[in-house]
Amino acid sequence: MSHLNAIGLEIAVLATGLALLLLDLWAKPGQRRQLAYGAVLALGAIFVASFAVSAPEPRLAFGGLYVLDELALFFKRFFLLAAVIVLVTEIEFAERLDAGSSEYHALTLFALVGMMFAASANDFALLFVALELVTVTFYVLVSYQRRRTPSLEAGVKYLILGALSSAFLVYGIALVFGVSGTMNFLHLTASPPEILQSPLLAIGLLLVLVGLGFKVAAVPFQIWAPDVCQGAPLPTTAFLAVGSKATGIVLLLRVLFVAAPAVTARWNHALLVVAALTILYGVLCAIPQRSLKRLMAYSSIANAGYLLIGVCVGNTEGVAAMLFYLGGYLFAVLAVFLVATLAWRGTDADEIPGLAGLCQRSPFLAGGLTLAMMSLAGVPPLAGFFGKFLLLKAAILGGATHPGLYWLAGLTIVAVVISLYYYFGVIRAVYWGENPADVSPLAVSWPARAVLGLCLFGMLWLGLFPANVLNLAQIAAAAIKF
C-alpha cells in the first residue's frame, strides 16, 4: 500500500487522463471545452495537493526502482504546473484540430505521467520506460494535425531520431547492466572500483547520455529540435520545450550524480565543452530566424546550454541555480506559446513579422509577450535575470576548482548579449512592426487571461521575491549527495 502511496500523484494524473477519455464518449461536442477545463482544474488541484507531500528522507518504492525525494517532488510540481498552462493553451488551440481534442488533452496528461515517473527514476529500467512513455506520446502529439503536412513531417522526423536515440539508450543500459550486473542507481554507485573503472561501463553511460542529450537538445544531438518544433502544434512545441527538456535534465542529474558520480568527475571537461557548444549553437542560429517557433527552438537549445552550466558546476549550489532557472524558463516560454496561440488564431502563421499590430489588437497579450521575451533575455526584475545571476554566481564560485567554468561564464555573457538581439527583435515586431495585416481587436477568453496572468505573476515574483522558490530549489538540490 505504501508503494501506491508513493505514486499517488502519478495515479491521480493518470486517473484524470483516463476519466477525460471516458467522459468524452458521453460528452456532446459543445461540452468538450468544459470537460477540458475540468481536467485543468483537476491538475491544478493535484498541483496544490503536491505541496502537502514532503520527503525530507528519500522514500524508495517498488524494490528501489522508484524514489520519492525532494528533487523528484520539485520536478513533479514543475511538470504539473507546466501541464496546467499547456492544457489551457491546448484548449485555445483545439479549434485548429480536425477531431479528437479530448484525446489530444489526454495524451498530454499521459506524457505528464511519464515525466513525473521520470522525475523519480532510480533505476535504468524505470528511466527507460518513463522516457519511452514521454517520447511515444510525443510522436503522436507532434503529428496530431494530420491534414497538415509540416506536422506530419515533424512527426516522422521526431519518430526516426527519437527511435535512434532510444536505441542508443537501450544499448547503453545493456552495457551498463552487462558490466555491473545491476540497473539500480544506488547499487551501481556502490559497485566495486574495478567495475566503476571499467571502460565498458563508461561507454555504456556515454550512450545513455546520448539518449538524454537528445531529450535535452544539447549539441550535438540538437538537430531535431528546430524542425520538430516548427512543425508541431503550438502547445505541443511548448510542452516539448519545457516538459521534455526538464525530463532530460532531471534524468541527467540522476544518472550523472546519483548513478555514476565517479565517472562523471572524469567527464567534467567534456560536459563543459558540450555546454559551451550548446549555448553558442543556440544563440548563433537563432539570429537569422523569422519563424517564432524556430526562434524558440533555438532559444531552447541555448537555454539547455545555460542549464548545463549548473550540471557542469556539479554541486548543490549549481543544481539549485539550475532548478531556479528552470522555474523562470517555464513561465517565460509557456507565456510566449500561449500568446502565439491566441494571436495566430485561425491561421497557420508563425512568422515574427506577423506579430505586427499585436499591441493594437490586444495590449495585454503584447505586454505579456514583451515581459516573457525580456525574462528570457535576462532583464531585471524578471525571473530570467535572477536565474542567470545565480548560474553565473555558481559558475564563478565553481571556477576555483574547474577553471574552465570561468570561460563558460565569459561565453555566457557573450551569448546573453547576442540573445538580446533576437529577443528584442520580437518585441520590435510587436510594437513597431510594419504593415500589420489585421488590426481587429482580439478577444481573449478569461481562463487564457488568467493563465497568462499567472505566467506574468510567476516571472515577476521569481524576479522580485526569489527567496521562496530559491529555498525550494535548494532543498531539492540537497537531495543529491555530492
Place this chain on the structure above:
Amino acid sequence: MENLTFIVFAPLVAAGIIALLPRTFNVLFRLLALAGTLASLIGALRVFLNFDATATGLQFEQQARWVDALGISYHLGVDGLNVGLILMGAIVAFAAACVSREIAQWQKLYYILLLLMAGGILGAFASFDIFLFYFFHELALVPTFILIGVWGRGDRRQYATFQITLYLSLGALITLIGLIALYLAAGTHSFNLLELTRHLAVEPISAGLQNVIFPLLLFGFGILVSLWPFHTWAPLGYSAAPTAAAMLHAGVLKKFGLYGLIRIAVPLLPTGAQHWMNTLALLCLGNILYCGLVAMRQRDLNLLIGNSSVAHMGFAFLGIASLSVIGVTGTVLVMIAHGLLAALSFAVSGYLHGRLGTLQMDQMGGLLRRMPFIGAVMVMAMFAGCGLPGFANFPGEALVLFGSWSTHRAVTVLATWGALVVAAVYMLRAVRVIWHGPVADRWKELADAPNLWVKLPFALLLAALLVFGCCPRLLTDKIAPVVETIVQQAGAPPAILTAGSKPTWFSPTAARETMPAPIEP
C-alpha cells in the same frame, strides 16, 4: 518625504498607476509623470537640505530583508557622495518629464518607461547593497533601449538602438561578473556594501585576484560611461534618442559607472585600482582629446553634444585616476555638473528639433533673434561646457586638474588643453553658427518658448548649474569627508593627501585644519 524609499518609489508607483489606466487618458499620464517626479524632487531636495555634513556614516538609512539565502537585502541610504547625485537625478528626472510634451504617440507606454527609468536611476544611486545597486541600474537601462527604439528619431534609429543595446548590455554584464567575483572573493556571504567594506579592510582580497577583478569592473563600468575607446555608442545613441531619454541617460544613468568605480571598485579593490590607474589616465586622454576633436567636426547639434558629453567624461575619469581627495571630489562635482549640463543641452536641442525639424547646424543661423530665451539658455550651457567660472563645471574640472597634477602631470597638461582650447573651439563655433548671423527665410516665423511651463525645465536646470557653480561648498562640504575615507581605503600615498598643491579654497576639510576655527556668531 525625507524617505529614500519614497523618493525611489514615487516614480515607480506613478508608473504602476499609469499601467492600470485606460489608454486614452493622455493628459492624466502626463500629470502623473510630473507628479511622480516632482514628489521625488521635493523628497530629494529635503534630504539634501537636512543632510548633516558633519556626521559620519549613512543617513536616512532604510533596510529590509530580501533574499536571505544569498545575503541580498534592500538597503538604501545617503552619505556625502550620493546625496548630491540623488538631487541631481531627481532634478533631471523632473525636467525630463517636463520636456516630454513632444511625445504624441503611445503616451501610456512612454510615461511608464520614463518613470521606470527615473525610479531605477534614483534607486541605483541610493543603494548600499551591491545587488540592489545593479538591479536598479538594469531596471533603468532597459527602458532606455525601448525609448530610443520606439520614440527615437533619424534614419539610423534602428542601428543606433541595437548598437546601444548590445554595447551597454555587454558593459552591464561584464560589471555583473566583476561584482559577483568581488562578492565571492570577499567571502562574506553578503552583498551589503558596508559589511563588505568592513570585512575587506581587515582581510583584503589577494593582489593577484584584485588585479583580475578590478579591470572587469573598470571596463564594465567604463563601457557604461563611454570610456574611450568604448564610447562609440554614445553620440549616435543620443542623437537618435528622444529628448527625455537622452537627458536621463547622458545626464544621470551614465554616471552610474563612475559612481560604481568610486563607491565600489576603488575602495574595495585598492591594489587593483593602483595597478590600473595609469591605464585609466591614458584612456581618459582619449576621451578628452580624441572625442573633443571629433566634436569639432560635427555638423549635427546632437552629435556635437553627444561627443562633448563623452569628452567631459574624460575629466571624471581623470579625477578617479588621480586617487586623491581633491581629484575624486572634483570627479563627483563633475558628475553632478555634467548631469545638469547634459540634460540642459539635450533639452535645448530637443526643443530646437521640435521647432526646426532638423539639427543640421549649417541650416540654422541667427536664431537668437527669434528665440531669445532658448538661445540664451543654450549659450549659457555652451559656456558651462567650456568650464566658465560661475557654472558648476568650473569647480569640478578645476579640482580634477589640481588633483591629478601631482600624479599625472603630462596628462593634466594635455587635458587642460582639451578643456580650454578644444572645448572652447567647438562650443563657440556652435554658438556662432546657430545663433548669430542672418536669419534664413524659413525660420522667420519661429517662436520662442511661449510660457512659463515650457521655460521651467530649462530654468530649473540652469539655476541648479549656477547655484552649485557659485557655491560649490554646498557639495564639496558633503563630498570631501566621504571621499577622504574612500581614498584612504584605496591606500593612496599620504604625500598626495597632504600635498602643498592642495587648494584650500575648495577643500573645506583642509581649510578647517589650517585655519583658525571661525567664531560663532
